[in-house]
Amino acid sequence: MDKTLQSPKFYLFLLENSNDLISIIDEQGNYQFVGGSVKAILGYSPEEMVGNCAFGYIHEEDRDATAGALNNALGEKLASLPYFRFRHKTGEWRWMDCTVSNMVDNPFIRGYVTNTRDITEKVEEERRKLRAQAHYESMFYNHPDAVFELHSDGCFTKVNSSVSQVLGYEDSQILGVHFSRFVHEQYLPLAMEAFVSTMQGNSRYLELQAVRQGEEKVYLGITIMPVIVEGEIVSIQGIAKDITLQRKLEEVEREQAEQLRNIMESVPESFFSLDQSWHFTYANAHYASYIGKSRQEIVGKCIKEVFPAAADLSTFYSECVKVLQTGLPSSFEELIYYGDGRRLSFQVFPSRNGVSVNLVDVTEKAAEKNRLEKLALVASKTTTGVVMLDRFGRIEWVNSAFEETTGYGLQEAYWQYPGDLLGGEEAEGLVQSKIRKKMAKGKPFKGEVVNYSKNGQQKRFKLEIIPVLGEDGQPVKYISIRYDVTEIRQKEDQLLKITRDLSEQIRNLQQFSYMVSHNLRAPAANIQGLVALIGALSKDTPFFDEAVSKLALAAGNLDVVIRDMNHILSIRERSSLLKTEAVNVLEVCEEALSCVLPRLKGGGHTISLNINKNFTLSSNRVYLLESLKQLFSNAVKFRQADKELMLEVNLIQMKGKTELTIRDNGIGMDISLGNKDIFQLYKRFHQGYEGRGVGLFLVRTYLEELGATIRVESAPAQGTTFTLKFKCHA
Amino acid sequence: MLKKVYIVDDDPLSLFLAKNILTLYNINCKSSCYIDANQALDQLVEDALTGDLPDLVLLDLNMPLMSGFEFLRRLGSVCRGLEMECFVAILTSSIDEEDKKRCAESALVIDFLEKPLTNSMLHTITKAITKKNGPLPDNVPGREQI
Numbered sequence: 001m002d003k004t005l006q007s008p009k010f011y012l013f014l015l016e017n018s019n020d021l022i023s024i025i026d027e028q029g030n031y032q033f034v035g036g037s038v039k040a041i042l043g044y045s046p047e048e049m050v051g052n053c054a055f056g057y058i059h060e061e062d063r064d065a066t067a068g069a070l071n072n073a074l075g076e077k078l079a080s081l082p083y084f085r086f087r088h089k090t091g092e093w094r095w096m097d098c099t100v101s102n103m104v105d106n107p108f109i110r111g112y113v114t115n116t117r118d119i120t121e122k123v124e125e126e127r128r129k130l131r132a133q134a135h136y137e138s139m140f141y142n143h144p145d146a147v148f149e150l151h152s153d154g155c156f157t158k159v160n161s162s163v164s165q166v167l168g169y170e171d172s173q174i175l176g177v178h179f180s181r182f183v184h185e186q187y188l189p190l191a192m193e194a195f196v197s198t199m200q201g202n203s204r205y206l207e208l209q210a211v212r213q214g215e216e217k218v219y220l221g222i223t224i225m226p227v228i229v230e231g232e233i234v235s236i237q238g239i240a241k242d243i244t245l246q247r248k249l250e251e252v253e254r255e256q257a258e259q260l261r262n263i264m265e266s267v268p269e270s271f272f273s274l275d276q277s278w279h280f281t282y283a284n285a286h287y288a289s290y291i292g293k294s295r296q297e298i299v300g301k302c303i304k305e306v307f308p309a310a311a312d313l314s315t316f317y318s319e320c321v322k323v324l325q326t327g328l329p330s331s332f333e334e335l336i337y338y339g340d341g342r343r344l345s346f347q348v349f350p351s352r353n354g355v356s357v358n359l360v361d362v363t364e365k366a367a368e369k370n371r372l373e374k375l376a377l378v379a380s381k382t383t384t385g386v387v388m389l390d391r392f393g394r395i396e397w398v399n400s401a402f403e404e405t406t407g408y409g410l411q412e413a414y415w416q417y418p419g420d421l422l423g424g425e426e427a428e429g430l431v432q433s434k435i436r437k438k439m440a441k442g443k444p445f446k447g448e449v450v451n452y453s454k455n456g457q458q459k460r461f462k463l464e465i466i467p468v469l470g471e472d473g474q475p476v477k478y479i480s481i482r483y484d485v486t487e488i489r490q491k492e493d494q495l496l497k498i499t500r501d502l503s504e505q506i507r508n509l510q511q512f513s514y515m516v517s518h519n520l521r522a523p524a525a526n527i528q529g530l531v532a533l534i535g536a537l538s539k540d541t542p543f544f545d546e547a548v549s550k551l552a553l554a555a556g557n558l559d560v561v562i563r564d565m566n567h568i569l570s571i572r573e574r575s576s577l578l579k580t581e582a583v584n585v586l587e588v589c590e591e592a593l594s595c596v597l598p599r600l601k602g603g604g605h606t607i608s609l610n611i612n613k614n615f616t617l618s619s620n621r622v623y624l625l626e627s628l629k630q631l632f633s634n635a636v637k638f639r640q641a642d643k644e645l646m647l648e649v650n651l652i653q654m655k656g657k658t659e660l661t662i663r664d665n666g667i668g669m670d671i672s673l674g675n676k677d678i679f680q681l682y683k684r685f686h687q688g689y690e691g692r693g694v695g696l697f698l699v700r701t702y703l704e705e706l707g708a709t710i711r712v713e714s715a716p717a718q719g720t721t722f723t724l725k726f727k728c729h730a
Numbered sequence: 731m732l733k734k735v736y737i738v739d740d741d742p743l744s745l746f747l748a749k750n751i752l753t754l755y756n757i758n759c760k761s762s763c764y765i766d767a768n769q770a771l772d773q774l775v776e777d778a779l780t781g782d783l784p785d786l787v788l789l790d791l792n793m794p795l796m797s798g799f800e801f802l803r804r805l806g807s808v809c810r811g812l813e814m815e816c817f818v819a820i821l822t823s824s825i826d827e828e829d830k831k832r833c834a835e836s837a838l839v840i841d842f843l844e845k846p847l848t849n850s851m852l853h854t855i856t857k858a859i860t861k862k863n864g865p866l867p868d869n870v871p872g873r874e875q876i
Contacts, residue, residue, distance in 0.1 A: 514826060518792055522741060522823035522845070529747040529846025536754055543750060550743055557743070684794035687766055693794070 012036060021118075024103075024111040029054045029070065032111045041118050043089030054114075059085035059093055073100045074112070083123060086116075095123040146220075146240040149227070154178045154195060157235065166220065166242055168212035184209035184217060198224045198236050207243065219244040270359040273351055276324065278303045281354065290361070316346060320355050323348045333362065385461070385482035391475055393417055393439055405461075405484050407454030418480065422451035435465065442467045442475040448485065460489045515681040516565055523558035530554060564694055568681075568701060571623075575705040582616040583624055585660065589649055592628035599636050604644040611651040617658060617726055623702040628662075630695045631722055635664035637689060640717070658726040665719040671712060678712055732785045732856055735761045738770045738801065739790035739821070748788055748821065748847045755852045767796040771804055778812050786855065788847070791822040791829055798822070802836045809838065817862075819843055819855055 015022050016036025024033040030053050034046035042057075049057075058066050062084035073079030079100045085093040098116040103109040140147050140158070146166040149158035156163075156174050164171050167182055174182075183191045187208035194204045203225040209217050224238040264271050270287035272280055283298040291298075291307055298306050315334045323330050331347040343366045347358040379386045385402035387395055395413045403409045406422060413421055419432050431449055438445040445465040453459055462483040467475035530551040537544045589609050597605070617624070632647070639645045646665040651658065669678075669685045677683045679700040684693040703710050707727050714720040732755075737748045745763040752761045762784075764770035770787075777783045787805075791798035798820065809816055819841040820833050833839045840858050843851050 518824050518826075521825060522744070522792075525823045525845035526741075526743045526747060529751070529848075530743075532846065532848065533747060533750055533754070546746075547750070550746055554743055682792075687795060 021116040023114050025054050026111050057087045077102055094118050095120040148238050150236040182210050184211050198226050201226050219247045273356045275354040319348055323350050323355050387480040389478040460486045511680055519561045519682050523554045526554040571701050578620050580618055583619045583621045584616050586611040586613050588625050592625055592632050595629050596632040596636055606646045609649045619706050623706050627699045627702045630699045631662050638666040640667055660724040663721040668714045668716050668718045668720050670716055671714050731756050732759050734784040735759055735786045736770055736784045737788045738764045738767050740793040751847045755849050767793055767801045775808055778814050783816050787818045788821040789818050791824055806838055817859055
């Protein structure tokens with residue numbers, strides 16, 4: 001061994017085959033010696049390099065640092081230079097690790113020995129590792145989601161900044177803590193199972209709820225994977241994403257879809273969807289029951305197969321095609337012939353993969369509409385007044401006959417109560433309240449009402465109010481029907497009045513004939529009796545002459561009655577020829593008084609005639625004069641003996657009537673005894689006064705012929721008031 | 731025989747005639763004439779209290795102030811109150827059947843006579859009264875009713 005050590009060739013050979021490059025440089029860095037291994041390491045021959053400056057081979061970027069380090073190393077015995085790049089003969093840069101030994105003082109060497117090794121592979125490996133680490137760390141720390149690492153015992157070992165944001169805890173509160181601390185208890189089994197599974201080498205995705213600081217819950221979507229080092233699972237890494245918002249959106253979407261589904265299923269209309277090949281993709285329950293098939297029999301099937309009648313729906317097909325082409329919805333009606341023919345109303349909307357259809361069977365509705373149109377025609381053309389009332393009894397609609405009879409059109413009548421609109425002073429309150437009661441109970445009313453038209457005309461209507469009841473039995477509307485019976489009633493009233501007048505006349509005639517027969521018979525009977533008496537008396541008896549004179553009296557009485565009859569009958573007889581004229585009432589009163597007053601024979605009297613001097617009455621002057629003469633004559637005859645006669649005549653004009661009152665301060669009478677008998681023939685109310693009981697009968701007869709009436713008010717010693725009522729004034 | 735008769739009539743001629751016929755029929759008959767029905771009624775009430783009612787009242791129907799019917803009503807209530815009976819014969823010129831019927835309703839009325847009064851009428855009435863009351867005692871000026 002010692003022998004070989006001494007051979008210079010041996011050293012050169014050693015240098016040539018070494019992995020390291022041995023060279024000697026001077027203080028300036030010029031090569032003094034280059035080992036033979038340079039050929040293998042850098043591609044150069046030692047001869048090429050000796051004499052050259054070593055820095056010429058070093059990468060520009062590394063040159064200064066290397067030169068500085070070398071400079072520092074000059075004072076040392078041994079120094080390591082930082083890694084630098086050296087140019088290979090091929091031009092390629094090689095990383096070098098170099099140590100410098102100061103052997104200047106060594107007489108054999110007199111320079112710096114450099115020991116250089118090619119570490120390119122090693123440097124590159126290290127750089128690759130560094131880059132990988134940076135990548136990893138970037139992935140870990142800069143990831144926008146929460147990235148974490150769990151130790152095999154389940155505790156957090158590493159977290160990025162998002163973790164604390166997601167969990168709401170500080171990093172220090174997370175690190176070293178078991179993950180279960182942050183998982184909602186409901187999701188713990190899932191989390192534990194996933195952890196165990198991952199620890200067995202399986203990557204997983206799971207969704208769970210974490211509990212943030214402050215008990216707030218947050219949904220996380222977590223991907224976890226095992227970290228395997230040298231075939232051993234050392235930890236778990238995971239990425240968690242906050243999916244709370246996404247979950248909520250999904251929830252809302254699900255609810256909306258559910259709601260939509262519920263609506264579609266509960267509306268009493270048919271909905272279905274078709275794809276582009278006319279196959280059902282959806283059908284709601286109503287549609288299924290409408291066509292009488294289960295949903296399973298519909299969905300997925302072609303419409304022609306499910307609903308053969310649809311083959312007739314040419315409009316339906318063409319419209320669906322149009323909707324598909326244009327993307328615009330369409331609505332239309334079509335009549336199909338199955339059963340008794342149905343009218344269908346369609347609404348077709350474009351949907352994702354075809355069309356959605358809303359189908360309503362409007363057959364009944366169309367029939368109802370048709371029926372209503374006919375009814376409306378009848379209601380508008382009839383001569384009977386028809387009114388629709390709302391549930392409160394307010395007018396909603398009136399027909400033209402109502403307008404014609406009342407003068408009120410719909411515009412004026414709308415929203416009014418008929419009672420307010422048509423009621424007047426004589427509209428019966430009782431009937432109104434009866435109507436209201438019936439309406440409130442939802443019962444029909446039938447009866448007759450007095451209404452007033454717009455121009456104030458009184459009308460009589462036969463009124464019928466029919467309630468229209470809703471499902472709950474309460475009235476939702478009323479129909480009121482009015483027949484105008486004004487004319488009929490007027491005629492009936494006239495007839496009734498005529499009948500009353502006739503029966504009154506008959507009664508009067510009966511009374512008249514009774515009194516006449518009685519008063520004719522009385523003197524006749526007296527004559528008969530007296531004749532018999534005279535026959536039985538001898539001429540010498542003192543009664544004989546008296547009886548004869550009584551006989552003359554009786555005959556005279558008979559004559560008076562016959563004259564009275566003649567007078568009364570003449571009044572009636574003349575009535576057909578009675579002249580109606582404008583009679584000045586004041587003048588007639590004055591004339592009557594001038595005939596009567598002389599009978600007072602100068603006795604004191606106060607007369608007041610409260611009558612407008614120009615007032616005239618359409619009447620007959622003679623009859624009125626006779627009546628007044630009789631009444632004034634009675635006032636004179638039945639005056640109180642110890643009192644001055646006071647007579648007051650008042651004329652009052654009223655609507656369509658004229659009233660004449662004649663008041664005296666005479667002896668009066670108890671009219672309760674005789675009541676209306678006072679105006680009857682041969683009725684007398686006073687004993688001790690002349691008279692046959694004819695005067696007031698004549699007055700009534702005269703006044704009846706004039707179409708006037710008379711009534712009396714009286715009390716003993718209180719005077720008497722006669723009231724004459726004339727129908728109209730001129 | 732009729733001893734005491736009241737005649738109620740508003741017609742003086744009728745009163746004169748009836749009174750004289752009665753006197754002719756029965757010279758002892760004491761007849762009183764009333765032209766005012768009220769006076770007659772007052773007298774009858776007084777008679778009832780003293781037990782001196784007439785044998786017969788001849789009553790006219792058609793009178794002013796108080797008709798014969800009203801007279802009958804009032805007299806009826808007086809008689810019922812005193813539990814006495816008084817015979818009334820209607821003497822009227824009326825030949826009305828209705829009047830006849832109305833009068834028959836009164837228990838007091840024993841006959842309905844049409845004027846003029848005659849002997850035979852008086853005879854029939856006397857017989858009717860006798861039948862109801864038993865023979866009238868000739869010498870007693872009145873009757874007591876129990």
